[in-house]
Amino acid sequence: MATYAIGDIQGCYDELLQLLEQFGFGDDDRLWVAGDLVNRGPKSLETLRFLKSLGKRAKVVLGNHDLHLLAVHYGTTTAKRHDTLNAILQAPDRDELMDWLRSRKLLVYDKALNYCMVHAGIPPHWTLKQARKRAKEVEWVLRSKLACEYFKNMYGNQPDCWQPGLEGWDRLRVITNYLTRMRFCDADGRLDFSAKEGLESQPEGFLPWFRQPREARDLQIIFGHWAALEGRADAEHVYALDTGCVWGNALTAMRLEDKAMFSLPCQGSRQPDGPHGPQQPAVLIPN
Known part of the structure; x- marks a missing residue:
C-alpha cells in the first residue's frame, strides 16, 4: 500500500488517469489531492466523479477554484469568462457532487506519515494545532445551513492578517485566504495578493510563506x-x-513513503490560448 499526493488537476482528467496508470496506482493505494480539482481544464465533471468514486481512498482538500464552483452552484456569484464549469452545473448528479465537495476538508494531516496537505499553505506564525483548529471552523460552516452565507462573504482580501480577536465572516475569510490563496506574506503573516507569478515577483518586504520562519518547521507540508x-x-x-x-x-x-516524484506532460490544449503539450509518458523524477 502506497500513498500518492498529486497537485492541482483542474479538470485535466485524461492526464490524471494516465499518471495513475503509469505509476501503477492499485486498489490498496491511497490518493491525496492538493485542491483545485476543477476549472480551466476540459473534464472537471469527470474528475469530480472519479475522485468521489474512490471513497475513503481519496483525501481531498478544497482549493480556491473548488470554493468558487460551490459559490456558483449556490448562486452567490457568477461564473467567470474562462471558467469551464458548465458540464458540472448541468449534470444530473450535480447536487450529489456538490454535497460531496463541500464536505471535503481544508487541511489534511496524517500523524503516522507526518504529512500535512493544504491547497496554498500554512501561515508561518501558526502551529499545526492552530491551523487544524481554524481549518475546522471553516469546514463546519461549509457543511452547515450557513454555507450560502459563507459563500456570499467569502470573497475579498481583507482582513489581510490574522488577529486573535477576529470574529464572524472576517475571521472565516482570512482563514480561507491563508489556506487556499496565500503566496507571499510578511514576517507577521500579512498577505499580499498583488503578486501571482514566480519568486521573481516577490513584493518588497514579503517572502513566500514557506521561506518565513515557521512555527511548524518540522512538519512536512x-x-x-x-x-x-x-x-x-x-x-x-x-x-x-x-x-x-x-x-x-x-x-x-509524489509518493509519500519515499518521496519519489512522478510527472506527466500535458497531453493536449488546455487553458484558452495556452500551449500544446507533446505526447509523452510519465517519468520518475530522481530525488
Missing part, C-alpha cells in the same frame, strides 16, 4: 496553488506539487 514555482519550493519539509498541467506543462505526484 504538501501544497499546490502556485504553478509558477514549477514544483520547486527549495525549502525544507515543503513540497510544491502544482506544475501547471492546465497551462500546458505537467501533472505531478
Whole structure:
C-alpha cells in the first residue's frame, strides 16, 4: 500500500488517469489531492466523479477554484469568462457532487506519515494545532445551513492578517485566504495578493510563506496553488506539487513513503490560448 499526493488537476482528467496508470496506482493505494480539482481544464465533471468514486481512498482538500464552483452552484456569484464549469452545473448528479465537495476538508494531516496537505499553505506564525483548529471552523460552516452565507462573504482580501480577536465572516475569510490563496506574506503573516507569478515577483518586504520562519518547521507540508514555482519550493519539509498541467506543462505526484516524484506532460490544449503539450509518458523524477 502506497500513498500518492498529486497537485492541482483542474479538470485535466485524461492526464490524471494516465499518471495513475503509469505509476501503477492499485486498489490498496491511497490518493491525496492538493485542491483545485476543477476549472480551466476540459473534464472537471469527470474528475469530480472519479475522485468521489474512490471513497475513503481519496483525501481531498478544497482549493480556491473548488470554493468558487460551490459559490456558483449556490448562486452567490457568477461564473467567470474562462471558467469551464458548465458540464458540472448541468449534470444530473450535480447536487450529489456538490454535497460531496463541500464536505471535503481544508487541511489534511496524517500523524503516522507526518504529512500535512493544504491547497496554498500554512501561515508561518501558526502551529499545526492552530491551523487544524481554524481549518475546522471553516469546514463546519461549509457543511452547515450557513454555507450560502459563507459563500456570499467569502470573497475579498481583507482582513489581510490574522488577529486573535477576529470574529464572524472576517475571521472565516482570512482563514480561507491563508489556506487556499496565500503566496507571499510578511514576517507577521500579512498577505499580499498583488503578486501571482514566480519568486521573481516577490513584493518588497514579503517572502513566500514557506521561506518565513515557521512555527511548524518540522512538519512536512504538501501544497499546490502556485504553478509558477514549477514544483520547486527549495525549502525544507515543503513540497510544491502544482506544475501547471492546465497551462500546458505537467501533472505531478509524489509518493509519500519515499518521496519519489512522478510527472506527466500535458497531453493536449488546455487553458484558452495556452500551449500544446507533446505526447509523452510519465517519468520518475530522481530525488
